[in-house]
Amino acid sequence: MATTETPAKTASKYEPVIGLEVHVQLLTKTKAFCACSTAFGAPPNSQVCPVCLGMPGALPVLNRQLVEFAVLASLALNCRVNETSIFARKNYFYPDLPKGYQISQYDKPLAEHGYIEIPASGGGTKRIGITRLHVEEDAGKSLHDGLPGTESATLVDLNRSGTPLIEIVSEPDISTPDEAYEYLTRLKEIILYTGVSDCNMEEGSLRCDANVSIRPIGQKEFGTKAEVKNVNSFRFIKAALEYEIVRQEELIESGGKVVQETRLYNSNEGKTYSMRSKERAHDYRYFPEPDLLPLVVDSKWKDEIAKTLPELPEARRKRMIADYQLSEQDAYTLTMTKAMADAFEGVAKTTKNPKRLANIIQTELISRLRANDLELEQSPVTMAGAAMSADLAEAGTISSKMLKELYDHAFEQKVDFPVIYEKEKPQQISDTGELEKIADEVIAANPKQVEQYRAGKKTVIAFFVGSVMKATKGKANPAMVNEILTKKLEG
Numbered sequence: 001m002a003t004t005e006t007p008a009k010t011a012s013k014y015e016p017v018i019g020l021e022v023h024v025q026l027l028t029k030t031k032a033f034c035a036c037s038t039a040f041g042a043p044p045n046s047q048v049c050p051v052c053l054g055m056p057g058a059l060p061v062l063n064r065q066l067v068e069f070a071v072l073a074s075l076a077l078n079c080r081v082n083e084t085s086i087f088a089r090k091n092y093f094y095p096d097l098p099k100g101y102q103i104s105q106y107d108k109p110l111a112e113h114g115y116i117e118i119p120a121s122g123g124g125t126k127r128i129g130i131t132r133l134h135v136e137e138d139a140g141k142s143l144h145d146g147l148p149g150t151e152s153a154t155l156v157d158l159n160r161s162g163t164p165l166i167e168i169v170s171e172p173d174i175s176t177p178d179e180a181y182e183y184l185t186r187l188k189e190i191i192l193y194t195g196v197s198d199c200n201m202e203e204g205s206l207r208c209d210a211n212v213s214i215r216p217i218g219q220k221e222f223g224t225k226a227e228v229k230n231v232n233s234f235r236f237i238k239a240a241l242e243y244e245i246v247r248q249e250e251l252i253e254s255g256g257k258v259v260q261e262t263r264l265y266n267s268n269e270g271k272t273y274s275m276r277s278k279e280r281a282h283d284y285r286y287f288p289e290p291d292l293l294p295l296v297v298d299s300k301w302k303d304e305i306a307k308t309l310p311e312l313p314e315a316r317r318k319r320m321i322a323d324y325q326l327s328e329q330d331a332y333t334l335t336m337t338k339a340m341a342d343a344f345e346g347v348a349k350t351t352k353n354p355k356r357l358a359n360i361i362q363t364e365l366i367s368r369l370r371a372n373d374l375e376l377e378q379s380p381v382t383m384a385g386a387a388m389s390a391d392l393a394e395a396g397t398i399s400s401k402m403l404k405e406l407y408d409h410a411f412e413q414k415v416d417f418p419v420i421y422e423k424e425k426p427q428q429i430s431d432t433g434e435l436e437k438i439a440d441e442v443i444a445a446n447p448k449q450v451e452q453y454r455a456g457k458k459t460v461i462a463f464f465v466g467s468v469m470k471a472t473k474g475k476a477n478p479a480m481v482n483e484i485l486t487k488k489l490e491g
């Protein structure tokens with residue numbers, strides 16, 4: 001039998017169906033229905049009040065900023081915002097849920113019918129539908145370890161209780177773990193651009209649950225799905241889905257049946273494990289929240305919010321390619337975060353060659369940020385510094401070798417480019433006499449290449465420039481070297 005690199009995939013007679021539910025914590029200063037702070041990391045139970053503690057008789061008051069952020073996110077995700085939406089109680093018992101219910105939205109969510117476009121595997125784009133975007137409050141946190149007392153008990157911290165969330169539910173349009181990864185990457189990018197959340201997965205500001213089932217190719221009905229919960233990175237979600245698809249295939253092929261259940265992903269083992277059966281999934285017994293009026297977002301308010309919508313990543317990429325003659329790859333890298341795109345555009349208009357700046361940012365700046373585990377905001381070299389380096393390189397004042405060395409020094413000494421340039425100003429040889437002497441030596445030592453050049457193969461000049469640069473340990477001014485060599489070879 002002929003083998004291929006991924007025999008399991010090509011041979012499968014099943015296709016996966018994946019749906020994602022993403023919870024995003026909104027960056028409001030106060031909670032959804034009370035004035036308690038939402039700041040992360042405060043001592044346990046220091047940010048609570050009768051409302052978020054679920055005391056009898058306490059009444060919720062809706063946070064206006066929460067609505068504005070949720071509407072902004074809805075618009076950015078191409079959703080239709082419903083003029084009237086209804087808050088509902090989602091009833092269940094859990095130790096970190098003192099009220100015994102979460103305020104959420106059910107049959108009348110804030111927004112519906114959105115989509116995100118992701119790159120399709122065969123080129124072009126694929127549209128992944130968003131069923132709904134609704135608003136809800138978070139529960140508290142159960143602390144099982146790491147604190148005094150947790151060796152014998154579980155502690156409850158209610159600081160998070162009542163923190164505002166949006167839940168974004170995708171259509172089951174996702175067909176592969178790679179598409180799930182792309183969808184999540186785009187979703188996070190878009191939300192970050194709107195500024196309504198920091199999407200920090202470590203602090204739980206972005207959480208993802210994935211529903212996955214398989215069905216024989218060609219079959220319309222969905223198979224029984226399993227839900228993989230609380231995976232804390234996109235890479236792990238992809239890995240969990242890959243594992244789960246194979247597990248379900250093997251189960252069905254061996255005559256078994258997939259049961260509807262919640263499964264947890266163990267990233268150390270790369271496996272999912274059954275957590276609880278979900279047969280009683282419909283027992284939340286939602287009903288309209290009697291303490292809150294219907295939420296009305298009229299067109300006037302919606303339009304006001306829409307005015308604050310920034311240019312979104314996809315549109316920005318297209319514009320930047322046109323404005324600065326960038327490649328798609330350049331534009332993609334530079335728009336990965338809004339901060340990066342803003343910083344680049346802040347200097348691109350005044351720099352001599354924005355394309356060169358884009359290259360330097362990718363080859364010199366981003367690579368070093370990654371190696372040092374730094375964010376752009378923590379970079380010793382600012383965007384203005386990068387622009388200066390690009391201009392110097394463009395003018396031929398510094399060679400690419402020097403450029404690299406200067407960036408190395410800037411990162412080692414944690415100073416910006418202008419500072420390091422002033423300090424280490426390359427001992428560049430700009431003495432014409434000295435360079436002419438070296439040029440003569442190089443020409444004399446390579447008669448064959450001289451012959452080629454004079455026979456019309458002008459590209460050989462690069463060989464000579466390179467040889468002079470080598471002889472001067474990269475310290476010659478490349479523009480001058482080029483000029484001198486051309487003169488000599490032509491003459």
Ligand SMILES: [Zn+2]
Nearest residue numbers: 034036049052
């Ligand atoms: Zn409170």
